Amino acid sequence: MPNKPTCSILAAPLIAVTVGVSLTGCKILPTPSAENGGKPPAFNADKMVGDIWAAKAVPYLQQKAGPFPEVHALAKADPAAAGAKYGNPKKQANSPWTFSIRLEGKIVAANTQSRAATMDVDADGDGKADARVQIGPAMRGTALRDSLDFIQFNDFTNQIDFAQxxxxxxxxxxxxxxxxxxxxxxxxxxxxxxxxYVMGSGQDLPLVTPAEAEIGPKP
Known part of the structure; x- marks a missing residue:
């Protein structure tokens, strides 16, 4: 568990400051308001994501992402080099690399019967799946959060809030x-x-979580 921050900053509103700013060694606290009896507003992960999705998260991914074949080849050969170029260099030291990617290709298989629906994508034209894309509604992992270098664990009160x-x-x-x-x-x-997607063991298809997705017409 990372060391807890050593100073406190009062800020309002909670959402804009907690997500948009990372201050080394400082804990960001909301300004109490009269509406809730002087208590800090309740933590609202859904609203926090909604506030930064279009303004910061998606533009960051668009700028950072590399072509999937290039990223994945480099990740297998030299994970640290791939992480420096396409990953989050501010990740926790014991965490695997998470890479931002652009994946284009053809869908060669799909599982849409499960709530954890996926589609397998051939990115190099050889007819075989190179990546598995989650299309929900249930999705595994926290790849989108972990790909963003402006989101840090120490910006949150505890591990539960960070997970949410x-x-x-x-x-x-x-x-x-x-x-x-x-x-x-x-x-x-x-x-x-x-x-x-998160760097895996190499045995399974890379599991991609999309922030943007476009599917073409039926062939």
Missing amino acids: FGKAFNIYADKTVLSKLPRDALEGRSVKIVGA
């Missing part, structure tokens, strides 16, 4: 992007994704 914040990214991506995607006859369609 990571889950809120998946919920928001599903609500605003993924729930609008077609679910029928996906195989053979083209797809474009901007998102993130």
Whole structure:
């Protein structure tokens, strides 16, 4: 567990400061208001994500992301080099690298019967899946949160809030992007994704969580 910050800053509103600013060694606290009896506002991960999604999170991913084949090849050969270029250099030291990527290709398989729906994407044209894309509504991991270098664990009161914040990214991506995607006859369609994935063991397909997704028409 990271060391707790050593100073406090009163700030209002809570959302804009907690997410948009990272101050080394400082804990960011909300200004108490008369409306809630002088108590800090309740932690609201969904609102925090909504406030930064279009303004900061998606633009950051768009700027940071590299082509998936290039990122993944470098990640397998030299994870640290890939992390420096496409990852979050401010990640916790014991955490795996999370990479920002642009994935384009053809859908070669899809599982839309499960709530944890996915589609397998061929990115190099050889007819075999190179990545698995989560399309919700249930999604694993916190890749979107962990790809952002302006989000730090020490900006949060505790690990529970930090975990809820990571889950809120998946919920928001599903609500605003993924729930609008077609679910029928996906195989053979083209797809474009901007998102993130965590460096895995190399045995399974990289599991990509999208922040943007576009599926082409039926072939």
